[in-house]
Amino acid sequence: MGDDSNATTSQVNWTLLSPTQLANKVDAARCAIQAIKFHQPTVAIVLGSGLGGLADAIDHAHFIPYDQIPDMPQTHAAGHAGRLVLGHLGGMPVVVMQGRAHRYEGWPNQAVEFPIRCMHALGARRLIVTNAAGGLNPRFRAGDLMVIDSHIDLLWDRRVRHRQTPRPRSGNVYDRATIENAKQIARLSNTVLHQGTYLATLGPTYETRNEYRMFREIGGDAVGMSTLPEVKAARELEMDVTAFSVITNVASTDEPQSTTHDEVVECGKEAGPKLQKIICELLSMWSGEPD
Ligand code: HPA
16 A cells, blocks of 8 residues: 555555564454453454444443554444444354455455454454345345355455465365354245355446346356455464355346445345344354354
């Protein structure tokens, strides 16, 4: 971001951190969070556009605005409160991001991944990520849910990173057992939960119908502007990852249509409780498992 005159000071701070610089930043953020509230979460949850309502269900919730955490990237996107919530959900100690920073806001991958590294440093070993997405699969309807079982990353981060080498991908990215459990929970509560491929694009403009057609042809079931930097960082940290999309609009490849962020946030709010139920039940299942 160093050459961008619109970049904020904190965005400039993210210019190509070495692994040691990054580890120091994570540790400073962890210390700041623990100084405000000592909490050892085992599950981290990221709430996407319009999905922040889940935070209301958290027991003994303690809220920490992102601006109280050193180097935590701020979000300006509507529908994102911008605070960390510490507490319990479904009997599990959780840390929840009520809102996330996006690449389209000017943050590099390292910054978007940073909160995941912080939540891992607090103790989280599982990650649940949520997002709002446009449905590419013609079977999808607005308000449906999708559990992600694969992805296509078009968020290319072109910046050369410090001493990077090709990174191995360890096994399945998305936890297979949790996908099956989520589908079972959805079936029992008559909730439509598709399983499919999430395609991430930089945005911030919603797509033309030709772009929607291309994304469908290369294998996307839903398209959004987030999630993959967080998922990749979590896998690098060997966290178990589960990710859900709320289909907030359906991409028509035949008719011109416009999508607005307000519609996306509104639909996210309406469908949010169905996703909340699935997440709470998954947490209850995990809380019954031996350590
Ligand atoms: N495209 C990209 N991102 C989105 C969409 C979409 O149609 N809907 C919600 N997030």
